Amino acid sequence: xxxxxxPEYIQDMLPDEAWRIEQMRAQFLDLLRKSGYQLVAPPLLExxxxxxxxxxxxxxxxxxxxxxxxxxxxxxxxxxxxxxVARIDAHLLNRQGIAxxxxxxxxxxxxxxxxxxxxxLLQIGAELYGHSGLESDLEIQQxxxxxxxxLGVKDVHLDLGHVGVFRALVSHAKxxxxxxxxxxxxxxxxxxxxxxxxxxxxEAATRDALLVLPTLYGNCGEVLARAxxxxxxxxxxxxALDDLQTVCAQLQPxxxxxxxxxxxxxxxxxxxxxxxxxxxxxxxDAIALGGRYDDLGKSFGRARAATGFSMDLRQLYxxxxxxxxxxxxxxxxxxxxxxRDRIAxxxxxxxxxxxxxxxxxxLSGELQCDRELVLRDGxxxxxxx
Numbered sequence: 001x002x003x004x005x006x007p008e009y010i011q012d013m014l015p016d017e018a019w020r021i022e023q024m025r026a027q028f029l030d031l032l033r034k035s036g037y038q039l040v041a042p043p044l045l046e047x048x049x050x051x052x053x054x055x056x057x058x059x060x061x062x063x064x065x066x067x068x069x070x071x072x073x074x075x076x077x078x079x080x081x082x083x084x085v086a087r088i089d090a091h092l093l094n095r096q097g098i099a100x101x102x103x104x105x106x107x108x109x110x111x112x113x114x115x116x117x118x119x120x121l122l123q124i125g126a127e128l129y130g131h132s133g134l135e136s137d138l139e140i141q142q143x144x145x146x147x148x149x150x151l152g153v154k155d156v157h158l159d160l161g162h163v164g165v166f167r168a169l170v171s172h173a174k175x176x177x178x179x180x181x182x183x184x185x186x187x188x189x190x191x192x193x194x195x196x197x198x199x200x201x202x203e204a205a206t207r208d209a210l211l212v213l214p215t216l217y218g219n220c221g222e223v224l225a226r227a228x229x230x231x232x233x234x235x236x237x238x239x240a241l242d243d244l245q246t247v248c249a250q251l252q253p254x255x256x257x258x259x260x261x262x263x264x265x266x267x268x269x270x271x272x273x274x275x276x277x278x279x280x281x282x283x284x285d286a287i288a289l290g291g292r293y294d295d296l297g298k299s300f301g302r303a304r305a306a307t308g309f310s311m312d313l314r315q316l317y318x319x320x321x322x323x324x325x326x327x328x329x330x331x332x333x334x335x336x337x338x339x340r341d342r343i344a345x346x347x348x349x350x351x352x353x354x355x356x357x358x359x360x361x362x363l364s365g366e367l368q369c370d371r372e373l374v375l376r377d378g379x380x381x382x383x384x385x
Contacts, residue, residue, distance in 0.1 A: 009112045009119040013314075016325055021122065021313050024151050025104050028124050028313075031150055035143060037102040037126050042084035044106065048076040050300075051083055057181075059270075062109045077108045081123050082270075082308060083296065089129045090302040098130040104313075114285035118314055125290075125310030129297075132305035134243055137274050137292060138250055144278065144288055144309045145254045152320050153287065157257040157279040159217075160244055161264035163271050163291075165227075166213070168236035173206040183210065187263045190214045205232050217261040220248035224260060243274060270296065276309070282319045287311060327370040328352030329382055333359060342373060342380040 006012065013021065029039060047068075052060050064077040078084060081103050089099050104124040112119055126143055128136045141158070148156050166187065170180045179198065186195040192214055199207040212230045216223050224245050231237050244260060251258050264275065266289065275291030290309025297303040331343055333355050343353045354367045364385075374383045 007119075009117070011118055011120075017314075017317060020320070020323065021317050024313055024316065025122075025124065027150055028147055029102065029104060031147060032102040032126055032143075035100070037100040040085060040088050040101050040103055041105060042078070042081060042088065042103070044108075045075055045077055046084070048074040050087060051076045051078055051080075062111055062113075064108055064110055079107055079109055080310070081105055081107060081125065082127060082293070082310060083299070085127050085308075086129075086293075086296045086304075086306065087300045089127075089304060089306075090297045090300040094302075095130065098128065098136075100126070100128050102126045114283075117285065117312075120314075121312040122314050123310050124313055125308055127306060127308035129304045129306045132294065134246060136305075136307050137243075138247060140290060140307050140309055141247065141251060141276055142254060144276075144290060144311075145251070147311070148278065148288065148316075151316055153280060153316055155281065156255055156287075157259065158251065158255050159259045159261045159264060159277050159279065160220075160247060161261050161275045161277075161291075162240040162244055162273060163265055163275060164240040164273055165231070165237050165262055166265055168234050168240075169206055169209050169232075172232075172234065173202055175202075184265055187213060188265045190263060214263045217263065218259055220245070220252075220258055220260050223262070224248075227260075227262060240274075247274065273307075280319055283315065285315075287315060287319065325368060326352070327368055328354050330364060330367055330369040330372040330385070331355050332373065333357050339373065339375075339380050346382070 033039070048063070048065055052063060059079060063079045066075050066077075067073075068075045085101050085103060089095070089101065093099055102125065104122070107121050107123045109119045109121070113121075126140065128140055145156065145158070166184070170183065175183070183195065183198050185191075186198055187210070192211075195211060195214065199210045202210070209231050216227050216230075224241055227241055228238075231241075248258050248260070264277065266275065266277070270293055271291040272294045273292035276289075277286040278288040280287050288309055288311040290307070292305075292307040294305045295303055296306060329346060329351055331339065331353050343355070346353050352369075353373075354369055356364065356367060370385055371382050372385050373380050375381075
């Protein structure tokens with residue numbers, strides 16, 4: 001039995017990746033702290049009903065579950081930290097005004113979320129509670145773009161969508177939940193033949209509007225102009241398109257490419273308004289996701305206006321150029337007080353000093369040092385190897 005093997009889509013992080021990701025995590029959290037966001041750290045394990053979002057079949061499928069030997073109840077390993085943060089806002093903080101919260105932690109998925117993804121993600125994110133206006137949507141989206149720029153991810157493309165458009169169409173048509181769910185799946189996958197078959201029995205205006213949604217993606221100005229012509233007149237749809245136009249104009253100075261995708265309904269059971277996804281040429285999948293989810297707090301007895309975003313640091317790491325590791329200083333293993341003082345001095349100055357316990361020059365390359373401490377004229381000095 002080869003007990004060193006890991007499960008499929010589960011990987012170790014080796015030193016270079018682990019140190020770089022830890023640096024990225026610290027940079028991200030420092031930016032959030034300076035922006036007024038407070039750090040929370042929910043547990044990896046909770047009762048399943050606290051982690052599974054109502055009506056979200058995809059969340060249920062990707063969540064690991066087990067039986068608690070203490071209570072006999074079903075526990076779940078979190079697949080997303082956002083519901084936990086919503087619970088903290090609703091019950092533990094219970095603030096009446098705006099709450100800005102951030103987090104960084106592992107999440108587990110039963111299946112990989114994309115072609116090259118791991119099942120153990122290192123999720124970081126920010127959530128803003130207590131404000132329903134476009135100002136908070138913009139703050140979160142701008143913070144996402146600032147975070148990606150800070151971490152070194154360049155040439156980002158941001159797609160905006162709005163689940164209010166689809167909600168308005170199915171609400172007006174009074175569709176049952178089963179058909180609504182099937183239409184959602186077809187739209188999200190842009191499966192036009194399936195969408196045509198499902199929409200065929202519907203009244204012409206609703207059918208035509210649903211069939212046009214997969215074509216409404218691309219440049220902000222062009223897509224919104226076409227949407228106003230092709231979609232039915234409805235106050236909720238008009239408001240959604242107006243909001244998208246405002247946000248597009250505000251974001252364009254920060255990001256080279258801002259687009260619209262009105263068939264993007266990822267997290268439909270989760271989100272309630274504007275949604276967004278960031279893309280990069282180096283990834284098959286979105287590198288960050290977010291949006292408004294005003295109804296999520298209902299599950300915890302206190303609905304609050306909310307918007308936020310999350311990213312996977314392990315995915316972002318793969319988009320960054322390789323960095324040469326900073327090499328250290330090798331020190332001999334001696335009981336010398338002056339040597340100990342010199343090592344402490346170098347470490348206080350930020351240097352990595354590795355004590356060579358074996359003293360075997362054949363293995364010295366494994367210490368990853370390009371300099372060494374040598375005694376010259378009674379003084380320990382740093383010398384190139």
